[in-house]
Amino acid sequence: MNAQTWVLGGTGRSGRAIAAELTRRGLSAVLVGRDTDRLRAAAQRTGGETLLAPSLDVAAAEIRRRRPGVVVNTVGPFTTTAPAVIDACRAAGSHYIDLANDVEALSAVSERHDAAAEAGHTLVTGAGFGVTATESVVVKLCAGLPPALRVRTDMVPSISMEEGTAGEALIGTLLGGLRGRRITDGRLAPARIGADAQRLTLPDGSEVTTAGMPLGELLAAQRASGARFVLSASSEAPSSPLMRAVIPAVSTLMRSERLRSFTTRRLARVRVEARERPREHSWGHAVVTWADGEIREGWLRVGDAQRYTGAVPAEVARRLLAGEGRPGAYTPAALFGATLAEACGGEYLLTRPGRR
Numbered sequence: 001m002n003a004q005t006w007v008l009g010g011t012g013r014s015g016r017a018i019a020a021e022l023t024r025r026g027l028s029a030v031l032v033g034r035d036t037d038r039l040r041a042a043a044q045r046t047g048g049e050t051l052l053a054p055s056l057d058v059a060a061a062e063i064r065r066r067r068p069g070v071v072v073n074t075v076g077p078f079t080t081t082a083p084a085v086i087d088a089c090r091a092a093g094s095h096y097i098d099l100a101n102d103v104e105a106l107s108a109v110s111e112r113h114d115a116a117a118e119a120g121h122t123l124v125t126g127a128g129f130g131v132t133a134t135e136s137v138v139v140k141l142c143a144g145l146p147p148a149l150r151v152r153t154d155m156v157p158s159i160s161m162e163e164g165t166a167g168e169a170l171i172g173t174l175l176g177g178l179r180g181r182r183i184t185d186g187r188l189a190p191a192r193i194g195a196d197a198q199r200l201t202l203p204d205g206s207e208v209t210t211a212g213m214p215l216g217e218l219l220a221a222q223r224a225s226g227a228r229f230v231l232s233a234s235s236e237a238p239s240s241p242l243m244r245a246v247i248p249a250v251s252t253l254m255r256s257e258r259l260r261s262f263t264t265r266r267l268a269r270v271r272v273e274a275r276e277r278p279r280e281h282s283w284g285h286a287v288v289t290w291a292d293g294e295i296r297e298g299w300l301r302v303g304d305a306q307r308y309t310g311a312v313p314a315e316v317a318r319r320l321l322a323g324e325g326r327p328g329a330y331t332p333a334a335l336f337g338a339t340l341a342e343a344c345g346g347e348y349l350l351t352r353p354g355r356r
Contacts, residue, residue, distance in 0.1 A: 017310025133284025147226030213237035
């Protein structure tokens with residue numbers, strides 16, 4: 001195993017952001033992708049080396065052969081790509097990081113905890129804005145306290161968009177969030193997408209509406225708090241009555257793996273227009289309630305959510321290469337605690353604890 005960090009999908013927006021953050025930390029980045037010209041252009045913008053891999057199978061074979069220190073997987077859908085990459089990392093003794101943010105993908109990686117611990121390497125899933133921003137607030141609020149009763153998290157990203165295609169990682173995550181769920185009495189239970197809408201006043205005085213959208217932060221918050229009841233919400237959730245009526249039918253169709261894969265591939269090619277980010281900051285938010293009535297609320301303030309998604313895997317990779325991790329499967333704050341978010345540029349804003 002060497003000290004290089006490989007970024008699979010290195011020509012995509014997330015891959016380029018991660019490579020730039022790795023270079024800023026003085027780490028050796030290798031951008032892995034399928035197009036020579038795009039790899040060369042990305043390397044010129046971010047620094048680092050390139051490796052042409054026409055397919056995921058080729059990339060996995062190269063991981064086994066060259067044994068990089070860390071592999072960052074940005075290629076979605078992660079339920080499809082993660083198993084092959086993780087298997088290659090286990091054979092090579094490499095650490096693994098991905099940007100997954102849907103319940104199925106996080107669950108699948110978490111189920112490999114014992115195997116990773118036995119093999120002596122580390123798997124980190126959910127190393128992007130959504131999971132890290134909300135999980136970190138929950139970890140901060142729950143430090144030193146007994147298991148909570150209830151948790152609500154709210155993800156409020158602010159992201160600028162560059163012109164181009166949506167990409168399979170993003171589309172796969174969004175489709176994965178269409179199956180409504182929450183944690184009730186310690187177990188995943190059905191829930192309506194867009195329900196539990198709430199008008200939040202952000203610490204900067206602006207307002208935003210969030211509503212139920214069960215992405216990966218649902219599981220991360222439950223594991224960080226031990227709470228029996230957890231709801232994850234997002235400002236990106238469809239909360240209009242029409243969308244709430246349509247989504248159950250769409251989510252039922254998406255349970256077909258074949259149809260979901262087809263839809264993901266088609267939508268990933270849809271072109272999006274460039275736009276400025278809608279607000280200055282992105283926010284992670286959590287409210288935690290205990291059985292004795294104590295309530296704690298906190299925020300994590302960051303800048304552009306995409307840039308933060310570049311910083312988190314890079315900082316995780318730096319710490320893994322420095323020997324600061326431990327074998328097994330984790331989400332970012334579960335492995336490195338609440339300080340990880342601050343090391344990536346986040347700032348906590350906590351309210352005074354109260355009671356019901």
